[in-house]
Amino acid sequence: MPSSRALSVAQVGARVGVPIVIFLGCAMILSRQVPSDILLTLPAQLAGIASWQWGLAAVFTAGSFFAVAQYDVQAHRALGTKVPDGRARITGAVGIAIGQTVGFGLVSGALARWRMLPELNVGQALKLSTMVSLSFVIAWACLTGLVCLVLPAPVWTSALSVGALVLVPGLAALLFFRPTLTFGSRAIHLPSLRISASILGWALVDMAMAAATLWVLLPAGTMPFVTLLPLFMIALGCGLMSNTPGGVGPFELVLVTAIPVGTEAEVLAGILAFRAVYYALPALCAMLAMLRPLTKPKSMTSHPAHWHDLPSSEAQALRQNDGCVEVSAAGGPVAIWSTSQTRTLFTDPGNRANARMLSWLQRRARSQGRIPLIYKSGARLAHAARRAQWAVLHIADDAIIDVKDYTLDVPARRRLRRKLRAVTSAGVTLRSGCAPPLKDAERLDAQWQAQCGSARGGSMGRYCPDYVSDQWVVSAYSDTELIGFASFHRGASDWCLDIMRHAPDAPDGTMHALVHHAIQDAHAEGFTRVSLASVIACPNGSSAFWRWAAQKALIAAGGSGLRQFKSAFAPRWVPRYAAAPTWLSMIIGMADIARVIRNPIPLAAPKTSPAHHQDENYELASHSAA
Template identity: 35%
Template sequence: MAAARALGPKLYRRLGLTAGSGLLCLGLLAGQMQAIDPVRVLGALGQVGWLPWVLAACATLISFCAVAGYDLALHRHLATGISPGRARSAGFAAIAIGQTVGMGVVAGTLVRWRLLPELGFLGAARLSLLVAGSFLVAWAVLTVLVLVTVPGAPYSGVAIWGLVAVAVLLCGLAFPRPGMPNLITGARLIFLAAIDCGAAALALWLLVPADIGLAAFLPAFLLAFGAGLLSGSPAGLGAFELVLLALLSAAPPEALVAGVLAWRGLYYALPALAGAGVALLCHGDAGLTLPSLAAPEIAEAGLGAQGTLRPHAAGFLAGRTPHGLVALAAVADLDRFQAAAQEEGRFAVLYKADARTAARARAAGLAVLPVACEAWLCPQDFGLDGPARAGLRRKLRRAAATGVVAARAAEPDWTALAAVNTAWTAAHGGEYGFSMGRFDPAYCAGQQAIVASQAGRTVGFATFHAARVAGQVVWTLDLLRPAPDAPEGTAQLLVVAGIEAARAAGARILSLAAVPIGGWPDAADPVARLGRRLARDTMPGLMQFKAGFAPNWRRLYIAGPSWLALALVGWEIWRAVQRPAGRAEMRPTTTRLADNEIASGCNPWQREGDRPA
């Protein structure tokens, strides 16, 4: 309600502007109607036979089927979780009522809020604004294309410049702001708008008892329809008739007015009554949904607590970019993963998949490229001997000489760790995100924490995901935060202390996480060359640091439906990692000290008996 009160002044101004423009259009229309004989209008209305009525009713039905699909496309893109039947019903009712009573955004918000209460008032308002705004954009694109392509259409010379605006719009859809439609959803909306507007125009054309060519009628209808939308008046009353009469001045005005009267009853009044019935009688039944699949066991499952990656009912840990539904590491069912992405108007992209998963994807026809190399070792066999770890031993001796010690902390001092993280972030230009963790006590409480100290002062920390994968305890390095003024070797000491803690916990595998494929010296594929160009300063150092532990290496892959999809979504993933969005609400975890474990009791990707170790 506070949000509603905050919107009050804007709403009142909009209502005043709408009322003023509506009264002005009605006044102008009243003056024009003085020259039209009402008796001849009624006579023209009686000339409409039963077949045009039936065909116009069918066209109206087609139009509102497209209208319902419009809401559904946006629900799927926004991943609201609303079932298709409820999304269509709410969209139909909201638009049918809103376009008839005027102030479609306000009326649509109230109807959607009633039928979809889980969205909340602000969610319903945002959806209504998005529906209205995107429809106006789709109408503008469609109108420009019709004016340019239909011979003899009015304003065709000016409309050519509209093609430039359409090109700019397409560029905007390629790089959409958060929550806005992408290229795929935008194309769907334009297609649905074309069906909607075309069917609406056909319904009116059938009801006008005059000989008007459809090619001449369609541009005039689209311009009049847009004028009615922009006026905000109930059913576009006044503005629609003024523009239509002006653009079709050669047609008998009585026939036009008769057709508009019949069309308003069929296209506005009847759907509004049906929409009101839906809004009053429906009670928000959730409808049928497919059974959820458990996500595959992956070591990085704990990233779901960040909120950027979340469990998906189709069986994977999902992240979303403007054009991609991204599954981290693996999926339970590749076909359901691709179907889920198609529903949302996104490309299905596997990110950081192992060789076996990549082979499955390639066999299914997906394009596959190496994207990273993961370093891993066995804590049970790890030792500091041998020439391959000579550099590591030197770093550890230097850290020990300054009195730095590192050990697992069951109850870390989060204030001290936050101060170290703040200093590290300032020195490195910020934290990465998306598939990489960011510091937050509620998030890190679900991990194994290693803390380095010097004379009682915290000088760094590291956190590890701890999970059970295929029956084995697996640790994965997540955050590594040596303070900027920490002695040399502190980072290496933190990792070695983590390896020792993992050995004590019985871990068979410890992952030092991945290095972009560009850091691998012999990698020459396009992803590697591009990565070296984008991060040439940091990649060699990262590779050298992890190579100092003499780990084993395995390649990780990215897979998508086409090379174009991989390029687009891969770039979006890179931006999401480099410039993460605001941190989502953290899901706190609980600590089970008796079992020497830190685990979440409610993380939805975990099956019973499959909790992180």
């Protein structure tokens, strides 16, 4: 059996030998198509290129490399390296200029990036180079097929067009519905739709500018630009797949084969001039740049904030779901929730709800290639978003109990009084301030999920003992048997209802009694407000569409029972809003929020990460209503 070293030597030999064989094969074919006497005229043809053509070609090359540099910007955003855009553009242009000229762009480009960015290690540079290379190949496949569909192209390219029409929507669906691919124990996070769209856009600019560089170096009338562009993109792809330095061989073969007969000398001269301007000159500039790599940036000290510092205790819902607390440019901590497509400001930021908050959120979202989204904000931030011409939507109403004014002796709470009397008659006892027994709580959670469906994630919750141990929990017992419990987030000035679990045979009114008891506990602890979390709202009652949509969402969230349950406490209903820069951003962002809620990330193992439970927030959930 051959040794692993022998296999590695064979692999390296194949990687080096195959491009050489491809180049020699293309050279042999070209030698048959292009007579030797034509090659002798190339110096004269090059001398005939006017100075304005060289100058315009240099301008188009600069434009192409500006677009090329954006690949690294998007890759850094996707990988979360926190490298500023300016540094990413410089290193991207250098890495691609070196990689496309010397060949083996994956390795040579990674080495160039590693040299230019001292804050990256070799592994990070290789990962960055891999993402840039793969994303460009995919972008090339999509764009080449679409360009061949709309511009004059050879008949045989129809297969590329059909492939692109299938590939583009298929990739979009994959990036949205399966943003993380798992291979064994390794998870690969795919770029967001926003990053992918940016890569496609910059790739089109890049290839159009590169084709324009070649076009201006050809004699006038050789072929229209709209005819050259698809041929250029096909030739570029053939060169990429050959892995020869600069695509030498396949690139020339495709173009020379497709040009009109009798213009071989002019086209070859144009290609030689193109290689000098587009490959040799940028590579020379890149090598000079690598003599003095960028200096390592100074590390910035951050001041961490705590979940309990947030204006709303409901924001603690994100502790189980990749949320974090950040200090915004507007001042003070805010809850940030990053999904695959969005960077979401969750819940109301209090008195920091202003235009500065919107600008800060947009910058932070752009730095990660995500959509800025506001989810469940108050009226003040929604008003600021409207003034900034954002799309704003009334999505929910929070049920707020003002603890100091809370009393049972009002007509609006007569149904609550009846429920509490029934629980008292059934002999149910309540205990608060400590977590219920683990096995009993897990049993109730399993029974609840069997009856109501799997617990949702995102801004909603799943039972986890580590997390519940950090909450205020009220438990209900029938004799010594646990029959229900409710947990509450605790903030600086308020509590918020989180999860509720009850046995199928628990007496009617058990959950009412748990919440009523917690409100009394909050009053005793000196808190002024208890939120019973939110229920779905109709964004526009005068619109038949929104009435229909709200009704469908309400049914999916468990029907009207949740609102009826909370209405028994006669709460003060406070509107909550979603906002995004455009309606398209709103649709994508809210759809991504719904996806995360229905398909939450796996819970961390006990004792490793606090969990969150917010089963009372059913804005976008299905039948998992308590």
